[in-house]
Amino acid sequence: MCSLPEKTEKTDGSKSCGVSDVLMPRVLPMSRWEMDQLGWDELDVLLVSGDAYVDHPSFGAALLGRWLVLHGYRVGIVAQPNWKSPDDLTVMGRPKLFAGVTAGAIDSMLAHYTAFRKKRHDDAYTPGGRAGARPNRASLVYAGLIKQAFKKLPIVLGGIEASLRRITHYDFWTDKLRRSILIDAKSDMLLYGMAERGILAVADRLRDGLSLCAPSVPGAAYIGKVDDLPAGATVEQLPSHEEIMGDPAKLMTATLAMEAHVLHANAYSVHDVENRSLIITPPAPLSTPELDKLYTLPFTRQPHPSYKGLKIPAADMIRFSINSHRGCGGGCSFCTLAGHQGRTVRSRSTESILAEAESMTSHPDFKGSVSDVGGPTANMWGAECSADPGSCKRDSCMFPGICPHFAVDQMRHIELLNKVRDVDGVKHVRVASGIRHDLALKDARYLRAIVRDFVGGQLKIAPEHLCDDVLKLMRKPGLEVFEKFLDRFDAECLAADKRQFVIPYLISAFPACTPGHMKQLADWLARRGWRPEQVQCFIPLPGTVAAAMYYAEIDPSGNPIPVARTDAERMKMHYMLLGEKPKGKPRR
Numbered sequence: 001m002c003s004l005p006e007k008t009e010k011t012d013g014s015k016s017c018g019v020s021d022v023l024m025p026r027v028l029p030m031s032r033w034e035m036d037q038l039g040w041d042e043l044d045v046l047l048v049s050g051d052a053y054v055d056h057p058s059f060g061a062a063l064l065g066r067w068l069v070l071h072g073y074r075v076g077i078v079a080q081p082n083w084k085s086p087d088d089l090t091v092m093g094r095p096k097l098f099a100g101v102t103a104g105a106i107d108s109m110l111a112h113y114t115a116f117r118k119k120r121h122d123d124a125y126t127p128g129g130r131a132g133a134r135p136n137r138a139s140l141v142y143a144g145l146i147k148q149a150f151k152k153l154p155i156v157l158g159g160i161e162a163s164l165r166r167i168t169h170y171d172f173w174t175d176k177l178r179r180s181i182l183i184d185a186k187s188d189m190l191l192y193g194m195a196e197r198g199i200l201a202v203a204d205r206l207r208d209g210l211s212l213c214a215p216s217v218p219g220a221a222y223i224g225k226v227d228d229l230p231a232g233a234t235v236e237q238l239p240s241h242e243e244i245m246g247d248p249a250k251l252m253t254a255t256l257a258m259e260a261h262v263l264h265a266n267a268y269s270v271h272d273v274e275n276r277s278l279i280i281t282p283p284a285p286l287s288t289p290e291l292d293k294l295y296t297l298p299f300t301r302q303p304h305p306s307y308k309g310l311k312i313p314a315a316d317m318i319r320f321s322i323n324s325h326r327g328c329g330g331g332c333s334f335c336t337l338a339g340h341q342g343r344t345v346r347s348r349s350t351e352s353i354l355a356e357a358e359s360m361t362s363h364p365d366f367k368g369s370v371s372d373v374g375g376p377t378a379n380m381w382g383a384e385c386s387a388d389p390g391s392c393k394r395d396s397c398m399f400p401g402i403c404p405h406f407a408v409d410q411m412r413h414i415e416l417l418n419k420v421r422d423v424d425g426v427k428h429v430r431v432a433s434g435i436r437h438d439l440a441l442k443d444a445r446y447l448r449a450i451v452r453d454f455v456g457g458q459l460k461i462a463p464e465h466l467c468d469d470v471l472k473l474m475r476k477p478g479l480e481v482f483e484k485f486l487d488r489f490d491a492e493c494l495a496a497d498k499r500q501f502v503i504p505y506l507i508s509a510f511p512a513c514t515p516g517h518m519k520q521l522a523d524w525l526a527r528r529g530w531r532p533e534q535v536q537c538f539i540p541l542p543g544t545v546a547a548a549m550y551y552a553e554i555d556p557s558g559n560p561i562p563v564a565r566t567d568a569e570r571m572k573m574h575y576m577l578l579g580e581k582p583k584g585k586p587r588r
């Protein structure tokens with residue numbers, strides 16, 4: 001399908017479409033002129049994104065777009081289109097196969113509103129950092145625009161907004177339950193998780209003239225028939241939309257089941273809504289060789305040239321960082337990762353990460369610092385489950401204690417960091433993505449090495465709270481573990497003669513958290529002389545177990561818990577921690 005474009009770089013070929021030498025555009029086109037330069041008379045796939053197009057593997061549209069090109073498809077990106085008319089979507093013409101939609105790297109409502117539902121004034125994923133470049137509920141709006149622009153073109157939703165809203169979910173910003181975003185967006189299919197396999201299956205099926213929706217598309221949700229699922233497949237019936245609407249506790253049941261589903265390689269889930277069946281197919285994360293192939297594609301690590309050098313804050317922050325793995329064993333109940341990427345850690349090889357570091361050194365803007373080698377939790381690189389995750393009954397690999405089957409050699413991470421630092425042209429390597437402190441305590445050599453060589457003055461740690469009642473619901477380790485970590489960290493800093501700090505991330509007003517709990521936390525901080533800056537008032541994010549707790553006012557076992565629901569209650573607890581009285585607009 002790919003014609004031979006000008007200004008290209010050769011990459012590994014793709015077996016799936018029989019192309020042995022795909023020529024990769026320097027950047028994916030955003031205009032007809034760029035298509036002409038590539039010799040493309042039409043696109044196969046149009047990706048519409050709520051983020052600016054930054055050609056970096058941390059940006060989903062760039063990652064999936066290049067992945068599709070690698071497999072022989074012609075892909076263009078429309079980033080942050082004007083949503084008052086469909087005109088921006090038509091600049092590259094009707095794509096041959098389908099349009100993919102993502103709201104961007106974060107849910108568009110979270111991007112726009114604070115924990116107290118106030119409008120944010122900036123947007124890190126937009127040129128100039130300005131707010132207002134994407135609409136509220138961007139997935140719905142973009143899907144509507146595509147329908148106006150291209151009648152009957154198949155539409156596939158993806159990205160975190162769609163992923164976490166794939167079944168009935170609680171929407172904090174309207175304080176209501178909403179049905180699957182697939183139905184509200186009147187789209188054909190939704191891909192959850194990282195979606196490389198799913199989007200390729202969709203493209204291949206449409207190219208081959210097959211119907212889009214099929215149980216064989218991995219990591220997908222679509223309206224279909226249970227009878228069409230493979231014979232003998234494991235099928236879990238989730239509470240229906242109507243059952244959840246009628247009984248808040250059913251939201252918890254459904255959310256826990258979705259969280260577990262992401263671990264199961266062969267299981268289907270079915271969620272009925274308005275007499276239709278939403279089929280959710282098994283996840284299919286990439287293997288190490290596939291991740292290696294994906295991440296070594298020739299990303300420019302720059303915003304698209306059409307932005308004419310305007311700064312995009314998120315792009316600047318991650319420009320020279322390396323994503324070493326996906327997934328996190330933590331299973332923290334407030335985190336969207338549990339339902340999106342899941343707890344199975346998938347890691348890139350050392351060779352692939354080194355190749356990326358080497359490629360960075362020839363970048364004209366690289367000054368020698370690799371800002372991060374990590375993932376959701378840096379010290380989980382290389383982790384594996386030595387049992388069968390598919391039959392796992394735990395909701396966290398870390399809580400209430402580290403599972404004996406969670407196998408990770410953290411010193412391999414140190415070896416990796418050392419090797420990256422030894423690459424010609426690299427002067428410093430940092431771990432900016434944060435480490436899991438209970439895991440780090442398992443190996444004194446790990447913490448020593450991190451403190452000596454890879455902390456740039458501050459190490460991010462996320463205890464989130466210090467009271468056991470609250471931590472248990474967060475699935476986070478207790479105060480004694482955090483204090484032990486702080487003692488070891490201080491001792492290692494002293495031994496290394498380095499003045500460095502732990503930056504604790506904390507959450508106020510979590511479900512079951514009361515003013516009494518907040519006072520305990522505030523007192524503990526005061527005793528240490530800490531004035532925390534990284535305090536987030538709890539936001540119940542769609543699709544998380546914590547959101548189900550917040551909405552249903554129960555813990556995962558169904559026991560009633562107190563929940564601060566009004567902004568006044570939440571703000572009071574939030575400012576107990578900050579040691580300030582609320583005046584005017586809250587900060588977050």
Ligand code: SF4
Pocket residue numbers: 329343384385386387388389392393394396397398403404405406407
């Ligand atoms: S068995 Fe242990 S390591 Fe494996 S998925 Fe379950 S909790 Fe995680």
